[in-house]
Amino acid sequence: MEIVIIFTIFFYLMSTAGYFAYLFLQKNYLNRAGYFLLIAGFLCNSTAIFYAFLKSGQIPVHNLHETLVIVGWSIAGVFIIFQYKFNLRIFGIYAAPLAAIVMVFASQVSSEPVQIKNIVNNFWLIFHIISIFIGEASFVLAGGLGFMYLAQEHAIKTKKHGFFFRRLPSLELLDTAGYTCIVVGFTMLTIGLATGLVYAKMVWGKFWSWDPKEVWSGITWLLYAALLHGRLTVGWRGRKAAIMAIIGLAALLFTFFGVNFLLKGHHGEFTRL
Amino acid sequence: MLDIVLLGLNHKTAPVELRELLAFSKEEAVSVLGGLQKCPDINEVMLISTCNRVEVLLTTSNSISAVNSVKTYISEFKKIPISKFEEALYMHDGEEAVRHIFRVASSLDSMMVGEPQILGQIKDAYLTAILKKTSGVILNRLLHKTFFVAKRVRSETGIGDHAVSISYAAIELARKIFGNLEGKKVLLIGAGEMAELAVEHLIRNRTGEIFVANRTFERGVELSNRFKGKAIRIEEIPDCLKLVDIIISSTGSPNFVIVSNQVKGVMRSRRNRPIFFIDIAVPRDIDPDINRLNNTYVYDIDDLKGVIEENIKDRSRESIKGERIVDEAVIRFQQWFESLGAVPTIVALRNKIDSIAKTEINKTLQSLNHLSDNDCQAIYRMTNSLINKVLHDPTLFLKSNGCHGDRSAYIDLTRKLFKLDD
Structure with missing residues (x-):
């Protein structure tokens, strides 16, 4: 293999x-x-x-x-x-x-x-894992687009048109692409969290157990929810959206790795060395 | 020996007053070609005349007298004494003439390196020459190679990339902000050649509604009719900011026409959709502080000039690559051109037939073992004299002047007929 x-x-x-x-x-x-x-x-x-x-x-x-x-x-x-x-x-x-x-x-x-003990391999678990990973990959791309947006915006604002200005696409495209990634990511994350809750109820008997992983996933979810809400209501776009996508990425990375390495919780086994 | 000669003047050697005097209209070009064709020393000829250059490209076997005929003809045609334009003329022959026409068509010799019009102008000039039947084997080949080289330079180098005029630079920037300009609304404040040109470019990019604001409303209405837009009063500008995406300002106002607070106020109702200010006015119309707001971009005339300077530097860097492509093509063309001499063609023809004869004799003698050495020698001699007899008249014809001055056409035909170019 x-x-x-x-x-x-x-x-x-x-x-x-x-x-x-x-x-x-x-x-x-x-x-x-x-x-x-x-x-x-x-x-x-x-x-x-x-x-x-x-x-x-x-x-x-x-x-x-x-x-x-x-x-x-x-x-x-x-x-x-x-x-x-x-x-x-x-x-x-x-x-x-x-x-x-x-x-x-x-x-x-x-x-x-x-x-791993206590694993029940069923439809909910598979669904949970796949949608969480796809959602998180989308957020990773959104974060990258955020960086590119900031670089391109900086070039346009400061009027210094260097190597990347020529090669990067328009702000509009970067913004729309980033937004699409976040919408997809948020949808998948929501599905992932929901199936996770159902799974938890089935296996451990309760939806929510204040496990650090659960808490941080919730925080990440809220962060992206706020970003989308801001965009839909007052039009958070461009620079602000790009910065939010990067902050979201940082929170995501912490939820994914940080929680497992620094805090304890019932997802710890999956990232054990 | 036939030679390619280029005689001309351009923006580097002649001031605009002189170029104006010598420029030929399309009709004039036709009659000039007809006249030059009659000169005894000129075999093939074409005339390129643009606002930046007048050039005569010809083939001749006597370049000095051909050049003199051209000078005299032009001087008589335009009724200008030769002494008035002789100083500005340059003359290239052979390899240098080929290189020059390649460089001109590739826009490496243009006032603005990389400008795309010149290739079309040369194509037109060549078409005129074809219609007047003044181009022959050499110019046909040369011009086809020229078009090929020019296309290669354009596609393989960045010589034509990025705007080098203020209005185009502004459009390019707008594309970097909005991506697609389709449907974007435009506001023109004031008037002026550069601003109007920019609006025209925008319309060509299928932008949406055009608003025109002018100090005198009547002038605004007039302009808006031209752009099929809508005239608004100066006082309506703040409201208009909610709608429009691109603002081009070019007024004579001593103060800012749009200030930071006005824009800040509308960003919310615009839901932060980006807004791009192009300020062509001096003194400036748009408060530069607006550039500090989120999703707003302000470029004034100096910024745009800076962008253009960078682009021009880029183009001249790219032109080095273009020169290399031209050099390669010149070498290849020269190889072909040199093969057009009578002697190399006759030698090549003879070698080809000799080698055919040799192979055939060897094949035949293999099956004729009973022949003595003397018999073999006789067969060789016979074959040789056969070749000499057969090639006698073609050789004389190619060497003589019986080709009526168009020897290159017959040589080209000979080379094709016997496939000598492989």
Whole structure:
């Protein structure tokens, strides 16, 4: 199975190289090469997950290794769909290396599965995991778009039109794309949290147990809810939306990793080394 | 030996007053071509005349007398003494003439490097020459290569990228903010050539409604009719800010026409949709503090000039790549052109037939083992004299002046007929 992970990393790195070459040389075939290499990597990545699923009969999220493999997979997958829809070419320099780095980390941590008690493998759990990962990958992309928006806005405001100004798309496109990512992410996160609650009720007998993971997930959810609310009512867009997307990303990363490493809770096993 | 000669003057060598005097209209160009065609020393000729240059491209076997004929002809045609424009003329021949026409068509020699019109103008000039039948094998090939090189330079370098005029630079910026300009509403405050040009560019980008505000309402109505827009009064501007996305201001007002607080007030009702101010006026019309507000962008004339300067620097960097493409093409063209001499063609023809004969003799002799060495020698001799006899008349024809001055056409035909160029 190691070999499939190595192929995945290889394709993601090649894709990264393609996107960076595109950044400098601006030749369209490089962008396409980056895209197809990423798809190739994604297929390898899917194979690895599917194999692990067949072997254990459960969604493979039983240790940090398996979790990171799914993180890389969802970033690549969401980005592939996103790129297909928006054709935001330069964005590959964010998503491809990110997927590659995550996979490299995944390959470096031990892959001994942790025995988890009290796991009931049912529809709610699978739904919970998949929608949470897709939602979080969307938020990761939204954060990246936020950075790009700020960079482009800075160039326009300060009237210093450098390397990135030429290559980055219009503010409007960055803003709409970021908004779309947040809407998708929020929808998936909501579904993920709801299914999680149902699952908790079924397995532990109560919806909410004030576990740190639950609390921080709730905080993240509220943050993105506020962002969307602001946009729909008073038109928080542009710079403000971009900054919020980045803050949201920070909260998300803390919820995902920070809570598990610093605080204790019932999701701890999934990121155990 | 035939030569390609280019004689001309351009914006670098001649002041505009002189260029105006020498510029040829399309009709004039036709009759000039007809006249030059009659000159005994000129084989093929074409005339390029734009507002920045007048150039005559010709092939001749006597370049000095051909150049003199052209000078005399132009001087008589335009009724200007030769001495008046001789100083401004430059003359290139051979490789340099080829390089010059390549550079001109690729817009490397233009006043504004990378401007796209010149290629079309050369195409028109070539078309005129074709219709007048003044172009032949060499100019046809040269011009086709020219168009090819110009296209390559345009597509492989960034020579034509990014605006180099104020109004285009403003449109490019608007695109960086709004992406698609379709349906975006525009407000023009004041009037002026540059501002009106910018509005026209915007309309070409299919923007939405156009509002025009002017100190004198009548003038505003007049302008708005031109743009099929709507005239508003100066006092209505603050209300209008709620609607419009792009504001172009060019008034003579000594004070700011729009101040920061007015914009701050409307951002909420705009739901923070971005707003882009283009301030072409001196003194400025738009309060520069507006640029500090969220989702508002202000560019004044100096900012736009700065953008253009950067773009011009970029273009000249890119033109280095263009020069390399031109150099390559010149070398390749020269190879073809040199092959057009009579001697290399005759030699190539002879070599080809010799090698065919040699192969065939070897094949035949292999099956004729009973022949003595003397017999073989006789066969060789016979073949050689056969080749000499066959090639005698074509050789004389290609060497003689019986081609009526259009030797290159026959040489080209010979090379094609015997496939000598592989």
